[in-house]
Amino acid sequence: MNSTIGIERTSAYFPDGVETAEQLAEKTGIPEQIIIEKFGLFKKHVAGKEMHASDLAIEAARPILTKIDPLAIDVIIYFGSPHKDYYVWSAAAKIQHELGAKNAYAFEMMNVSSCFPIALKVAKDMIIADESIENILLVGGCKESQIVDYDNPRSRFMFNFADGGAAALVTRKSRQSEILNSAIITDGSFYHDVLVPAGGSQNFPSEETVKNKQHYIDVTDPSDMKARLDDVSIKNFERVIKEAIDKSGLKMKDVQVLLPLHTKRSMFEELLKIVGLQEENAIYLDHHGHMSALDPCIGLHFAEKKGKLKRNNIVLAVSAGTGYTWAATAIKWKGW
Structure with a gap:
């Protein structure tokens, strides 16, 4: 294994629009202080009609491509929200074209x-498997603020869904960091709990689906999902964190920085307990909200900008997604 494979640069982009906790309180009926203190959200960014997931991803990637020739990018991987400009469509192709990365092939995860x-x-x-690959651009966009139905009591708790873009350049000879090992768990029993009911082949768009507001994200049975999820979520977070650290030849005490997805504060505090860190050693996106898969990437970008990363620090990117999958990857920060 080439031990220098790592993240060389990161970048993030946020649209100008903002919704505050006060505005979200008006929409949800939840008191402003509860939104701030319990849900951990002071404000979030919201994109206008002219910007979509692909555009947010492109804007996030542009600063990286001022430091590397776009023609030196071998692969572009879109890892962002599935709520994109169009359905049955590849945002990765548009991103490759708009960034001028003509030598890169592009696909989506x-x-x-x-x-x-x-x-x-x-x-x-x-990169390990293919000696011809030197540089991979990971890029994602999220406009999931658009799919929250504030009139739906089953799903309006997802008001932390926000908009933004993130990018990371992974390179064969990184001076900045080293990607260590990962751990991933999927519990497919949650496959039907969170979804957009209409738009796919199960429930093709129609006048009725629009009238019934079935093109917004929904939770089929919130109390049932919570009961089942509460029983496994922290356990699975702890398992992927420990496995990623163990596989990297490290101990939990070696972790200096935590980069989690944005969650309610109680979950964030549980994650801090697992790794034995204080809040100042983590990035909590309480002024940005939850942007699908982007959160840990944005967290890494912020951690560098805020001076939280020191030479030889072990950094842990941790996330979870409906379906339900928990994932963690350890990173060794090298610095310049």
Whole structure:
């Protein structure tokens, strides 16, 4: 294994639109202080009608391509939200074209919110397996604020869904970091709990599906899902975290920085307990919200910008996505 395979650069992009906790309180009927204190959200970014997931991804990638020739990118992997500009359509192709990465082939990975730690594993494994690959651009966009129905009591708790873009350059000879090992768990018994009811082959779009607002995200039975999820979620987070650390030849005490997806505060605090860290050693996106698979990538970008990453720090990207999949990837920060 080439031990220098790592993340060389990261970038993030956020649209200008903002919704505050006060505005979300008006939409949801949940008190502003509860949104801030329990759900961990002061505000989130919201894209306008002119920007879509692909556009957010493209804008996130542009700063990276001021540091590397677009023609030096060998592969582009879109790892962002499945709620894209169009259905049955590849955002990766548009991204490749708009960025001028003519030598790259492009494809998409989709495992909803769990996808960034998995995308790091896939990129690393591809570089190990194929000597011709030097640079892989991971890029994602999210406009999931658009699919929250605030009139639906089953799903309006997902008001933290937000918009943005994220990108990471994974390279064969990284001076910045080293991607270590990953762990992934899927419990497919949750496959039908969270979905957009209409738009696919099960429930093709019609006048009725639009009238019934079935093109927004929904939870089929919230109390049942919560009961089953509460029993396994923390256990599975702990398992993937420990396995990723163990497979990397490390101990839990070696972890210095945690990069989780945005969750309610109680879950965030549980994750901190698992790794034995204080909040100042993590990135909690309480001013940005949850952006599908983008959160840990954005967290890494923020951690670098805020000076939280020191030479030889062990960083842990942790996420989970409906379906239900839990994933973690360990990263060794090298610095310049």
